[in-house]
Amino acid sequence: MKGFFSIGLVRGILGGTAGTGTGAGAVMLIRMAMGLPAWDEGQVWAAGIVAGVAGYLIALGLFNYWARWFVGARDRFEPNMPSRSWTRFLSVSTDHKTIGIQYLATALIFLPVAVALQLIARADLSKIGFSLNPETYTALISDHGIVMLFIVAIPAFAGLMNYFVPLLLGAKDMAFPRLNALSFWLVPAAGILMVTALGAGGFDTGWTIYPPLSVSYQPLGMNLVLIGAYLAGFSSILSAVNILTTVIKLRAPGMGIFRMPIFVWTAVSTTILSLLFTQFVSMALLFVLLERTLNMPFFGTAGGGQPLLYQYMFWFYSHPATYIFALPGLGIISEIIPVFARKPLFGYKAVALSSVGIAIGGTMVFGHHMFAAGIPALLRIPFMITTMLVAVPTGVKVFAWVATAWGGKLRMGSPLLFVLSAIVIFLIGGLTGVIQAVVPVNLYVHDTYWIVAHFHSVLFGGFLFPLMAGIYYWFPKMTGRRMSEGLGRAQWWLMTLGSALLILPMFVLGLDGLRRRTADYSNMDFRPLVIATAAGGFLIFLGLVVLFYNILRSRRKGAPAWDNPWEGRTLEWMTSSPPPYDNFPATPVVTGEPYDYGISSRPYADVTRSNPSKNR
Amino acid sequence: MDAYVSRDKTERGASRMGMIVFLASEVFLFGSLFFTYFYLKINTKPWPPEGVALDPKFAAINTGILLFGSLLVWAASRLVRRGRMAAVQAALFTASVLGFVFLGITGWEWRHESFRAWTNAYGSIFFTLTGFHALHVFGGAMLMLALAIRTRRGKYTFATHTGIEVGALYWHYVDFIWILVFTTLFFIR
């Protein structure tokens, strides 16, 4: 029993329950003291949940160190080696590798859940003798969107960044390991809130949560989603602080910024975006919550509020957010192609700087989401131009990938297969993005399935497929064993065909005039294409099943990977698999270029030389 | 139980940079609030709405309090280099107390405003903006208190005092934001 309570998550759940009760009780007491009826669903639950999350974090032990720091207590002896049992993933750990796997596992648990939510809705839309009421339908698709973005996309890449940014930099850990733990443990809480929202009445606003719809007409589920998204945003800001500081401060000696691997470049671009712009969406979500619970009229026109304010604040973040989801993916593609083509990355500097270019450009385009929403007509053209300019650095990346592979000696391993699919799908997303940036076209395709198809191709090409490539590429490093190549290929076929089936018909549906987020349609010509998208989604789900089987099987029975299964040059391959607690036997000293394939006499770094003067 | 590991070697080198990065994010947090304020100001007529009368007297006193606190914290970060730990401790402790005094005055002022957060959009953004700032002052005052306690317990010396420098950075930031809040609410309106 003592062992059971030593699991952090168990204590966390108990603490969360206690916190919820305390918070809810406190609000009811305050309300009674003010002479109001004790029960107010919105306020009591909101306070209960916030206090519950605090209780959960405290009970997990995340604040123990800081509490001792506060009173200046003597540093407690902390055991140096974490346990090797799998239960260590259920407790707080400050090791970036453990946290990386915690993030990835969380994302991979919520990924099929979010896909399944959408599959139910797709089954309804396919009209195969199964039907949902419209509230349920919209609740499902809304939850699908918001879980995918906040609990799957951001944490999945946060996981890979957590695990591999310090390794790629030659650092021992992240700059702030305890903060790192805190940012991770917010995510499961957010995820659970967002999924249980479906049980608390759901919400039918879509993932964009536009007021006044989100303010006046939504059940309790909306509050859960708002708090969940706020927590996820908070986690993403903290983790951005951490990653950015790590990259600035903890690079191995000799690693100038133009010797950093591209994945680190994209991690920096991503984290700058989420560091700064998440504040806007968090504030917008908080405003909605405040208007819902305390009647503060930020958006309600009756009190002088402005509904459009939300849309501005939301898109300040949520456009850069697409790059937050996609940039690390583009980094993974840039990592994998040189390794599998046995050839240097073509135009390293251009590829590196294009990430920054995409990030900067991405902050100036938010207006294109509002071409039809009453932004001043004069602003439409500048936003159209800035949107298109983002295509230029994106193009630089794509052309550089093709040029890298050109004339190489390709090894068709599963990571490369996923990368190739990713490039093709991302290209579709990027090109259609340019098309729909043209204002008159946008006014036609806005809010149709064209848009759905566009952002699914961006996210499949920029997030899903690179994530899969990253998992297949780095799994040997994380576990010491290789994943099954045959299952990898099976998954690649399922997911590539599934994506084609899912995305391409949606473009046609959009042009033919099917609105997005509708629970029904009367034009039966749409039905075959709708069924095709549903089938595509189902194939992708099957692909995920194969992935899980592959992970679970390979973790125990996979062929041993040794240190460097892919013969890569970057630092993570210069240590054992999985890496030891302090990552490297000695502080690496970088002496070469990361992608100099073909010149074996110039290795990237030396990890054997001990360098006490620069021992960080 | 908790697999905490002391990694102060990495942490100290990075903590100042970490604070700078964090403050960059914080600038955007208040940026989002100021954006809201000015967006509402431009689009809602009249602004501020009728029945909103603000008295800058207490806010002016508060400005003085925070500025003095900032001065003390600056002094603490200078004095610590000369090893005058008693003076450092006193300065930090006073800064912390000033922070709580600021909060007290703010609370008193809130009670006597002619409007509430739910009265109109002006009230909403007024209380959210000052509320978020007050939250930061609270955080800063607690931080100063912690630094004072830690100084007392001998955690800092003339050679190792990153904590105080980093804390000072935060306190100056909170001050700087207050100047913006004060100017916006009482002068630009």
Next chain:
Amino acid sequence: MASRPGIYRNTARMNKRVIPFILLAAVLSAGAVYFLLHIYNIPNAASVERASIDRALKVLISIAAVVFIWVVTALAYVVIFNRQKRGDTGFGAHITGNRKLETVWTVIPLLIVIGVSFYGGFVLRDITPEPPPGVLNVDVTAFRWGWKFYYPDYNVNSLYLELEVNRQVEFHMATLDVVHGFWIQEFGPKMDIVPGMMMHLDVTPDKTGQYLLVCDQLCGAGHTGMTAPVYVVSSGDFQTWVTQHKAPPATTPASTAFSTAGEAAQLGSAVYGSYCASCHGATGQGGAGPRLVGAGNTLAKYNTAQGLQGFISAAMPLNAPGSLSAAEYGELTAFILVQNNWIGSGTTFDPAGLSSVPIK
């Protein structure tokens, strides 16, 4: 690099193999462009604007298709011919970049997107015409979950849209609750309707027929069914429809019943109490519905008292729009005008002359 002849041997072999791929890409792109520009048709076009949009879409998709085909063909070539042979552990050519090539693939896309932006700007100008004299004005009211229309030029209320073919129509749109979207697929452009704002959209239908107006911004459970029929008819049919549906001459008897706005407002106050106060508050301060009196009300979007009255008559009370008598709507208008001091209570109140009373 000259000391590495292997690279040159490789390059020479590559060139010969590349030719069929260049041909393939050329044929495929020509085919795609031909298909998109001459065969493919986006269904159901029925307006001048929609024709421009369709042309722009086809041109843009053609450009995108060409880029896509060339990049994917290049990838296909690489995947087919640049694989590592079994047992080969060597490396590809050691090429780290090419300044000239990189400049080319930065500058050319830049030129393309600048060109596309200009093109987009011109198309945008084509589809957002200034309203000419004789434009058909339609006031659109969106609410959860339905539409109401009012033709101010003809004093006609309707639950469907009746439009005249080849006559430009300008929609003036407002919403009573949440954000809605106004879209008739056959006409092309769409426009969100944001609370507190008056949105405008101009189109010129050029084909008679029956179409469907839909809401394209998710607005709750009834979103899918928030539609209204749209009929585009000939000029003659439209005139007939207007005469048949014209509301009976509104306030002629009432206008003689009171002489000053104050008197009308007094009557309006009673009407307000029984039909409006439950949502808009006893003194118009707002409640479930928006504020009507005092600072913070958003009635200025109606510009004149006539606009305001047209809206109230068409859309209020929300649960039974149009259910009051014309006289009552006139009195309500007077009440709101007087309460806001937009009209002095001593001035003469003429319901027919409301268009000259501005709302600030």
